[in-house]
Amino acid sequence: MSLICELYYPLNHLERISDAEVIENTRQKIENYRDLNVTVAEFGTRRRHSYGVHRLVLQALQQYGAGSFVGTSNVHMAMLYQTKPIGTHAHEWFMFHAARYGFKMSNALGLEHWVQVYRGDLGIALSDTYTTDVFFQQFDKMFSKLFDGVRHDSGDPLEFADKVIQHYQGMGINPLSKTITFSDSLNYEKVARIAEHCRGRIGMSFGIGTSLTNDVGPKAMNIVIKMTEAQPGEGEWTEVVKLSDEKGKYTGSERMIHLAKEILHIE
Known part of the structure; x- marks a missing residue:
């Protein structure tokens, strides 16, 4: 699916925000999650905008995410940014x-x-x-x-x-x-609602995908391959x-x- 996205946006001449804006948006998001006192892993490989955006997101998460960011499901990114490879089957x-x-x-x-x-x-x-x-x-x-x-x-x-x-x-x-x-189409509002419901009752963590790696201007593709x-x-x-x-x-x-x-x- 990441290959489909990699081709879709440039072939359709859909421009994204600048690298600096990608980093700043990611910084704001991970700091908001830290304020919620929740841990976040990056789960955004499949529906990412592009490999380049993915790297910018990991760069920002690694730089600004202390206390909240715990790893990525992409083992290549984990190697590049010296963070934990984390995920489920x-x-x-x-x-x-x-x-x-x-x-x-x-x-x-x-x-x-x-x-x-x-x-x-x-x-x-x-x-x-x-x-x-x-x-x-x-x-x-x-x-x-x-x-x-x-x-x-x-x-x-x-x-x-x-x-x-x-x-x-x-x-x-x-x-x-x-x-x-939790890993189902999450954004800040959903995470905040879940955290309020679960806090003090069960442990929780959040795998966040598209809202991290494909929130750069063009509408994110909603695709699945099984x-x-x-x-x-x-x-x-x-x-x-x-x-x-x-x-x-x-x-x-x-x-x-x-x-x-x-x-x-x-x-």
């Missing part, structure tokens, strides 16, 4: 597991295999590949204790926070020992789907979406 991880093991086992085996690979690192679990309600049916006490927290990527963030807090309390786990990483098929091992190519917490915001063929919803008992 992608929906495709669970989509592949559904192709390999079936919809009912995709979450549990996806989490188990993740732990086997990363041995405790990268401990934020993505919950909404087949809706959060289905995810929590398999996010049992072992996984709830083992993972550092969960990531919100679709649906109402406040409802999600309440659901996560209730889940941990039901497992006998103090929610303040866990973290929700895996459509997987071929596990020597098996056959198998269609995959994603069933977001946003009702009706599904990807995949109608036939496979219907099958997944039927198997997982999603209304």
Whole structure:
């Protein structure tokens, strides 16, 4: 997606603000987040305006972000600016597991295999590949204790926070020992509302993308690219789907979406 954006703006002669303005806007944003007393990671690679803008944003975050900026999901930028590479796994991880093991086992085996690979690192679990309600049916006490927290990527963030807090309390786990990483189309107003709702109830962090790396004048593109098929091992190519917490915001063929919803008992 970053390649599409890299070509789209110059080919359509859409001019952006100056480098100095990009840096100043980023400085103001990260200082506002610091005033909210929240931690922010940069998650903006996919829908960034361009590689050049991305570098300017990282430069400003590194220079002005002490006390709030904690890292970037782009390992190249992390290397260039000597900051922490930070992020979570992608929906495709669970989509592949559904192709390999079936919809009912995709979450549990996806989490188990993740732990086997990363041995405790990268401990934020993505919950909404087949809706959060289905995810929590398999996010049992072992996984709830083992993972550092969960990531919100679709649906109402406040409802999600309440659901996560209730889940941990039901497992006998103090929610303040866990973290929700919010990452769904965030800006300052959304972050402030979420922080007010969650503060003192559960740990929180924020992965902020487009509003950092593509707020430079032209309207940001709202695009998504998802895996459509997987071929596990020597098996056959198998269609995959994603069933977001946003009702009706599904990807995949109608036939496979219907099958997944039927198997997982999603209304």
